[in-house]
Amino acid sequence: MTGLTSAMIAYDVDTSEKQRQKQSKFYGFIKDGRYQRGRTFFLMTMISTLHNLSRSLGYAILAVVDLNLALRFFVGEVGANHLYKLLRRDFYYWVRLEGVLSVIISLVERTLVKVITDFTVSGRVRFLSAGGGNH
Amino acid sequence: MKEVVITLTTVDTMTDVYMIYLYKVNGLHSNANTMIAMISINTFIQLLIVLAQNKKKGWRTVLKELFITMLFLRPFVDAWRVHNKHDDSETTVNPLAAMIMNKGIELATESIPGCVLQCYVLLLNPSLGSSR
Numbered sequence: 495m496t497g498l499t500s501a502m503i504a505y506d507v508d509t510s511e512k513q514r515q516k517q518s519k520f521y522g523f524i525k526d527g528r529y530q531r532g533r534t535f536f537l538m539t540m541i542s543t544l545h546n547l548s549r550s551l552g553y554a555i556l557a558v559v560d561l562n563l564a565l566r567f568f569v570g571e572v573g574a575n576h577l578y579k580l581l582r583r584d585f586y587y588w589v590r591l592e593g594v595l596s597v598i599i600s601l602v603e604r605t606l607v608k609v610i611t612d613f614t615v616s617g618r619v620r621f622l623s624a625g626g627g628n629h
Numbered sequence: 630m631k632e633v634v635i636t637l638t639t640v641d642t643m644t645d646v647y648m649i650y651l652y653k654v655n656g657l658h659s660n661a662n663t664m665i666a667m668i669s670i671n672t673f674i675q676l677l678i679v680l681a682q683n684k685k686k687g688w689r690t691v692l693k694e695l696f697i698t699m700l701f702l703r704p705f706v707d708a709w710r711v712h713n714k715h716d717d718s719e720t721t722v723n724p725l726a727a728m729i730m731n732k733g734i735e736l737a738t739e740s741i742p743g744c745v746l747q748c749y750v751l752l753l754n755p756s757l758g759s760s761r
Contacts, residue, residue, distance in 0.1 A: 495641050496740040503732050506711065510725055546744060554748030602674075606737035613741045 497543025500614035505535050542614040549613050575608045576601070642701040645743065652750070655757060660750050664743060671739040675703060675731055682727055685719045703731055 505524060507513055509531070513521045524534045557564035579585045587600045645668060652661035679694045697706050707728035715724050751757060
């Protein structure tokens with residue numbers, strides 16, 4: 495189900511006419527044509543599902559051995575990503591907010607995107623303001 | 630294709646509830662509570678998104694949208710609006726962006742952590758996966 499949802503996100507955005515008109519160089523990796531679309535969707539679902547299974551199982555094994563170690567690993571992984579974004583002055587998300595709220599929303603958004611990128615490699619989050627090089 | 634995906638994402642909530650029930654029946658109360666917490670966080674963030682999405686609208690519309698989210702019908706309604714090219718100039722973002730946001734939140738706060746939790750529980754209790 496996770497793989498399917500991830501593939502659906504990438505599929506819906508990439509096949510959107512508006513998005514293709516706005517950023518024709520970025521969107522459009524799913525070729526037009528019934529069979530091509532179906533095949534790409536199936537492959538995206540499989541990639542996301544298998545990647546999610548391998549990561550989830552890895553985290554679960556780590557948690558069985560030492561739950562605190564798994565939590566520390568997660569915090570370290572996400573923290574390193576946030577630090578990288580901060581150093582590049584790219585931490586704030588595109589939603590225009592001010593003060594503490596902007597920090598909270600950016601923190602939540604960056605964490606969610608990091609989790610989605612790491613576990614599903616969704617094609618949607620590969621653009622620079624989201625996953626970027628991390629993807 | 631679209632209809633299958635809409636149906637599958639809607640029944641996803643039912644499988645989550647069944648999972649909580651199974652954990653409770655097998656005495657895994659802390660794991661069941663963890664799953665409930667994940668679903669609660671997902672719903673809470675989606676409710677905030679609904680408020681932001683409909684901030685220009687009246688309280689009746691906001692209440693209706695909040696109700697849709699609390700009944701776990703959000704994936705179905707979002708997909709329906711995108712499919713029918715629903716256009717509303719008063720909402721903050723278009724239906725496609727709203728659907729992507731809600732799906733992303735669901736993935737990161739419920740589906741992925743749920744998958745890790747399920748693997749963790751199955752590794753600790755291998756008998757859960759077999760019929761007894």
